[in-house]
Amino acid sequence: MAPVSISLFLTATASLVTLATGSPTTGRLLLKPTWTLTPTQSTQRFRGLAPVSASTAWVAGTNGTILRTEDGGATWISVGPSSASLNSTAEEASLEFRDIAAWSASHAVALSIGEGTASRIYSTADGGASWNLGFANADPAAFYDCLAFSETDPSHGMVMSDPVDGHFRLLETRDQGLSWQLISSAQTGIPTARGGESGFAASGTCLETKSGRWYLASGGAAPAGRVFASADDGLTWDTVTETSIPATNSSQGVFSVRFRDAAHGIVVGGDFQDPTRTNGTAGWSDDGGVTWNPSDKFPGGYRSGAAWFSGLCPPKGAAAVAVGPTGSDFTFDGGRTWHVFDDGSFDAVECVGGRVCWASGEKGRVARLLF
Template sequence: MAPVSISLVLTAAASLVPLAAGSPIAAGDLLPKPVWTLTPTQTTQRFRGLAPVSASTAWVAGTNGTILRTEDGGATWISVGPSPSSSSSSSSSSPNTTSEEAPLEFRDVAAWSPTHAVALSIGEGTASRIYSTTDGGASWTLRFANADPAAFYDCLAFSETEPKHGMVMSDPVDGHFRLLETRDQGLSWQVVSSAESKMPAAREGESGFAASGTCLETKAGRWYLSGGGAAPFGRVFASADDGLTWDSVTETPIPATNASQGVFSVRFRDAAHGIVVGGDFQDPTRSTGTAGWSDDGGVTWSPSSEFPRGYRSGAAWVSGLCPSKGVVAAVAVGPTGSDFTLDGGKTWHGFDDGSFDAVECIGGRVCWASGEKGRVARLVF
């Protein structure tokens, strides 16, 4: 867990095209020109798991068991990942592990401070696991290891208002998306019964995407999960009662005619306004049908009038950007670049061509992004 020595990282600021005094806001009136500033992580691992805590503190989780943490805005990264032989909890669902096991493949991480985090590794069978740390990664405890060969866990999320309440989403098992739930901030996990939760049946071939940690979303006491791979369109499942029942599912405008297509990220800024992004990861430059928006809590979804410039695996809302002008901003990322919207997902504008998998924005209009070849970046609107 020695520090990774890197050069000084600069903070990027967005330049804004001024508005005429008193002019109404429109999609092109206020054009931030954000610039991602890469933070040299001194690694080539791929980071699909991303959890910023503040403008200065963030965690990333990725391939070959790699988890990094920074507390100085990316100027210094520390490697804090667990080994496959990390001790298990007393849960009977957590089998013993050995040092000969394959490296862990982390796809998601949640964090509340520089010391407290929960990380999800993915894979067939027992490769799907959940770890937690309360000492900044000096030690990790295995809290759950999947014992069902039919399950494949994709992403996790924790409630903003009830931080001890979290869920993890798996591809369908016995015809329904499977959920794990914790009520003690990741210390213990239980499978949620699809019958009790009234989870609608999955379509044949429908699954989630472990691409950015955002196939499961929670906002204002509501929960959402997304999928694809089953024609004709990717769908969003919803719970209006904090995850107790999931009796709502709606189609989005994002096509899902094969296993590589669908909704890769669903994000809500409040109980009403949401965006979805996705596309086809095997055809990453195809831009048609890569985003949609909702203003009724996901009851209906409309296609964007101007799409992101290709397949996008992750998206995040940017709060506080010129609220007096009614700007509703979000950022989307993918292997062919980044895009932003100022009108809640109706129109998207490209601003960077670098590859990223995940993006998260926090208070103070600060965004972080992570992806392949050790790429972790930061920008400030």
């Protein structure tokens, strides 16, 4: 994206302040932010998204596809397991990647989903030239949804599965994804799941970690989506709270949970089978997820992913963006009110470096937004 002129920047900033504070001057955006699509040359659906900086990002999606850019999305190269090895199997070429984490242009960990051994976790330390298979699922009852790594200790990561024998299943790594170990529900003390309760492998953000705390988002079981929490870096999971997002059927609930610090969090979701319904699609917490409040103004429909970014206006740190198949929204007050700014389809969103956000989704769509 071309640099923004000072006058244009000031106009946009003033507009965002008006939107965030509810100033009676105009009450509307003078200049709407816009996603800039990048030429991925792909038609795959990318639900896995891992930006490292304004220039470097990874996406992971259908048909075994993993792409990487190091020039802000101007060019992308295919670096998935099936691209890296002459001995790759047809199964690797058909894997459905739903989540990816990355720390540089070299290091990344990717999660694929599906029945049996189609659920796998790969890692690379050479930019995708080669991949290590760290985990292949052998339990037909397990279905893995999301992965996350500690912000302070990249060697420590966790992966969540839908409930097995009545409890959400967790895997843990202490070597940055090279190997994974099952953590039993007896070890974690995680509360019992409701009948039909599950996670959503929609954006890689149904599992979250911040400030030494971990959070797991769910849906699919009445009356509402829930957030399970660990206050001791994932050792024990002894609390679960209901959110304000309804979950009266298998397609409803919390699809994304994000915290900007130990106290302030947001949840977004809704019903993926009714993507234009706006009621009950977001909520917020200012007490570490002990209680969740419904937004006063909801996003413009079902939203599958959300991310915090550094806002251009006060209150500092209270800005976030949410995406879904019917559009994108901003909040400048910690999730209390949301404002639609784009109608393009995306599944996942992540922001890095304060004011650089990336989004990815269907038909090869990957875009960048600069503030």
